[in-house]
Amino acid sequence: MYKHLFVPIDGSELSHRAMDGSIELALQLGARITGFVVEPDLPLAAVSRDKIAYAKHIEEHTSRNEAHAAALLVQFEERARNAGVEFTGAHVESGDIDDAIAAEADKAGADMIVMVTHGRGALGEMLFGSHTRQISVRSKLPLLVLH
Numbered sequence: 167m168y169k170h171l172f173v174p175i176d177g178s179e180l181s182h183r184a185m186d187g188s189i190e191l192a193l194q195l196g197a198r199i200t201g202f203v204v205e206p207d208l209p210l211a212a213v214s215r216d217k218i219a220y221a222k223h224i225e226e227h228t229s230r231n232e233a234h235a236a237a238l239l240v241q242f243e244e245r246a247r248n249a250g251v252e253f254t255g256a257h258v259e260s261g262d263i264d265d266a267i268a269a270e271a272d273k274a275g276a277d278m279i280v281m282v283t284h285g286r287g288a289l290g291e292m293l294f295g296s297h298t299r300q301i302s303v304r305s306k307l308p309l310l311v312l313h
Contacts, residue, residue: 168197168278168308169196169198170198170274170275170278171191171197171277171278172202172267172274172279172307173188173199173200173201173202173281174202174297175201175202175203175238177203177238181238184281184312185246187280187282189245189249189251191310192251193249193250193251197251198252198253198254199242199246200253200254200256200271200276201242201243201246201253201254202255202256202267202271203234203238203256203257205231205234205235205257205259205260206261206263207259207261228259231257235257236257239255239257243255256270258270264297264304265304268301268304268305271307272305272306272307278308278309279301279307279308279310280312281298281310281311281312282298283298283311283312283313298311
């Protein structure tokens with residue numbers, strides 16, 4: 167039924183739970199995994215009138231983001247391959263994490279998104295937001311939420 171799991175990660179402890187949980191599920195389903203990292207766009211506060219300094223700042227920001235995403239995806243790929251699960255990794259820079267996850271899951275041809283939640287409750291979601299809740303609203307794909 168579900169043959170392609172889309173798993174967003176960010177490097178937090180929850181990411182490790184998402185990796186392990188999605189690999190276990192993929193093994194049970196005979197599914198493959200696309201691991202996905204959304205890195206933040208350069209903040210507007212970093213905009214400078216000095217075009218050379220700004221270009222250098224953008225280059226450094228992009229380089230840091232690519233290195234961070236690559237490190238996370240290599241770790242996820244090693245775990246998946248060691249378990250015998252087919253893995254593909256992808257990352258983007260975006261100012262809207264939720265839209266990026268929903269759009270890239272569709273683009274990848276996934277048939278389920280697997281995410282881990284902090285489980286903060288209503289007050290925590292009001293204060294900090296919830297990417298998981300936003301994905302459940304924005305994506306048409308089934309969403310499996312791990313705690």
